Amino acid sequence: MKTTLSLFFLMMFPLLSGAQTVTEIVKKADQVVRGKSNRAEMTMKIVKPDWTREFSMKTWALGEDYALIYLTAPVRDKGTVTLKRKSEVWNFLPTINKEIKIPSSMMMQSWMGSDFTNDDLVKESSFVEDYDHEITGDSTVDGRICWKVSSVPKPDAAVVWGKIISFISKEGYFQLLAVFYDEDGIAVRTMKSTQIKNAGNRVIPTVMEIVPLDKPGNKTIMTYQSIFFDEPIKPDFFSQQNMKKVK
Amino acid sequence: MPDFGFYLTLAWRNCWRNKKRTLIAVSSILFAVVLSTFTTSVQEGQHAQMIQGTVKQISGYIQVHKTGYWENKSIDDAMVLSEADRISIQNSPEVKTLLPRLETGVLVSKDTLTKVSPLIGIDPEAENNMSGLAKRVIAGKFLTDSSEGMLIAEGLAKRLGVTVGDTLILFGSGFHGSTVAAEIPIEGIVKYPLKQLNQAMILLSLNRAETLLDCEGYLTSLAIDLAKPASMDEVKTQIDTLLNSGFEVMTWKDLMPELVQAIAADDAGSYLMTSILYLVVGFGIFGTIMMMTQERIREFGILVAIGMKKAKLSIVVLTEIIFISLTGTLAGFLVSVPIMVWMYLFPIPVSGDMGEAMLNYGIEPFLFVSLAPFVFYSQALIILVFGILAAGYPFNVIRKLKPVEAMRR
Numbered sequence: 001m002k003t004t005l006s007l008f009f010l011m012m013f014p015l016l017s018g019a020q021t022v023t024e025i026v027k028k029a030d031q032v033v034r035g036k037s038n039r040a041e042m043t044m045k046i047v048k049p050d051w052t053r054e055f056s057m058k059t060w061a062l063g064e065d066y067a068l069i070y071l072t073a074p075v076r077d078k079g080t081v082t083l084k085r086k087s088e089v090w091n092f093l094p095t096i097n098k099e100i101k102i103p104s105s106m107m108m109q110s111w112m113g114s115d116f117t118n119d120d121l122v123k124e125s126s127f128v129e130d131y132d133h134e135i136t137g138d139s140t141v142d143g144r145i146c147w148k149v150s151s152v153p154k155p156d157a158a159v160v161w162g163k164i165i166s167f168i169s170k171e172g173y174f175q176l177l178a179v180f181y182d183e184d185g186i187a188v189r190t191m192k193s194t195q196i197k198n199a200g201n202r203v204i205p206t207v208m209e210i211v212p213l214d215k216p217g218n219k220t221i222m223t224y225q226s227i228f229f230d231e232p233i234k235p236d237f238f239s240q241q242n243m244k245k246v247k
Numbered sequence: 248m249p250d251f252g253f254y255l256t257l258a259w260r261n262c263w264r265n266k267k268r269t270l271i272a273v274s275s276i277l278f279a280v281v282l283s284t285f286t287t288s289v290q291e292g293q294h295a296q297m298i299q300g301t302v303k304q305i306s307g308y309i310q311v312h313k314t315g316y317w318e319n320k321s322i323d324d325a326m327v328l329s330e331a332d333r334i335s336i337q338n339s340p341e342v343k344t345l346l347p348r349l350e351t352g353v354l355v356s357k358d359t360l361t362k363v364s365p366l367i368g369i370d371p372e373a374e375n376n377m378s379g380l381a382k383r384v385i386a387g388k389f390l391t392d393s394s395e396g397m398l399i400a401e402g403l404a405k406r407l408g409v410t411v412g413d414t415l416i417l418f419g420s421g422f423h424g425s426t427v428a429a430e431i432p433i434e435g436i437v438k439y440p441l442k443q444l445n446q447a448m449i450l451l452s453l454n455r456a457e458t459l460l461d462c463e464g465y466l467t468s469l470a471i472d473l474a475k476p477a478s479m480d481e482v483k484t485q486i487d488t489l490l491n492s493g494f495e496v497m498t499w500k501d502l503m504p505e506l507v508q509a510i511a512a513d514d515a516g517s518y519l520m521t522s523i524l525y526l527v528v529g530f531g532i533f534g535t536i537m538m539m540t541q542e543r544i545r546e547f548g549i550l551v552a553i554g555m556k557k558a559k560l561s562i563v564v565l566t567e568i569i570f571i572s573l574t575g576t577l578a579g580f581l582v583s584v585p586i587m588v589w590m591y592l593f594p595i596p597v598s599g600d601m602g603e604a605m606l607n608y609g610i611e612p613f614l615f616v617s618l619a620p621f622v623f624y625s626q627a628l629i630i631l632v633f634g635i636l637a638a639g640y641p642f643n644v645i646r647k648l649k650p651v652e653a654m655r656r
Contacts, residue, residue: 051422053423093426095428113425
């Protein structure tokens, strides 16, 4: 019934209300997992065909502009900090006691050997802003009814994907699955979110699995141990000075 | 019908009848053999030195990698070589030393200067065994298995303005993208004769490299030094069958096609030189035989006039030439062997630009010669054939001989 109604609505006001609704959905889905700010403890497991590595980390984020990641394990990487301020990414390496700014030429390189790129850390937030979204139907993912949203980059947006198809659950606004296409329309990466539960002060998917489709046997799994939203934190927490101090 | 002994006797007597003439012919062949042996020996020696220089200094005769490593040389394609496999490779009688290596590229910086350099984790003892690396350390000390510091190439030290005891920052990515960032002290400075290596090279003990690059138990390559280089292809096949799939076994020819090409190009050049040399010595021999024949036209005329068959006469002359060629070749062989042995033991140093150029190729600046047996017998054989071919001239003269005219000369 609901579907029929919204479809009817879409047909009635294809440009205005349709676009508005989609943008709202996408924005809401983004807000659900981001909050005004968040603080989390998580693990990241990198899986290659014959090899795996697991990182543990603490993360802090404020809005779309600030994020800080502090690695707690393994021992050889403990204390490594990645800081995102606006569109800059910095690394602090305790073994040589140096901060290194990641140049734009290295943005597409893997972050800590995972299937994330440095660019993912910086640009992910612009998903809402940099794409034109459109609902292309309903679908079911893991037993949840979802909107299927097709997003193509705006003409002047500096983005790497040619198209993103995401599935956002109607209940809770969770982005359960996203498929990333390159400029030739070939699916190159999927991101799947599962294990929806309360790991702090909000119910969200706590496991994210990223699978690069062009590299069989590879994947990266991020698991939230805990995540707390909307705790007060100031922008100056995300400073180069603080990179050396956080724990 | 007289037997073969008849020809031999006649030819033998003819040779001794005019000793001076025979001596001239023999010595023209002797010089031809000595000259061409010398040229070939020097060429071969140079090539062998080029191969040895590169193979012994870096690559080893054979290398084992994970399949596909050599194409991208990515540390992500490092391999785990089981102890059992390693032992069975070591047990092959031709295998002299195994050199496990872990190799990647890093950024190396001192203050604001940053350079790119290859970094290799090595088994110091094994490397020294093959290339004599310890002798190339010009400052500080050589690595041991447990060294925490590094050896760096002299050229790199110069470019960064550092010396033994200084600490450099290494930065890059290790196994599967792990972060490599460390401050490592310089334990020694090593001077490579190969310019390319001397410009940038960092050596660590294998243990240190494993922790730095986060790949304990992995190797990017296993280089193999052989006791007898000639058995290389055989050993390669042996190792190929010994290992499971997933490994690539490559000889230095597969590893460094550019060296094979350089030698081929050099060979092409030297073919031209050898051809000219053969032309000169060939005409030398021909000229001598021609004179011998002209001198004896009157003699031939009388022989034919008194009833000697032209065919028999030709066989006698041919036998003479074979005697002369054999003697000349044998003498040439006897003269060239001691000369080449002497030059092998005491190579002539090459100085100036030529010496510099050789250093750049990784060759010590000496005129190296080869004592490979084929150098000697191939040249002796070629000249022998030349001598016998020259017999065509007297054949033709005898065939056209008119006794009356001939006797008037």
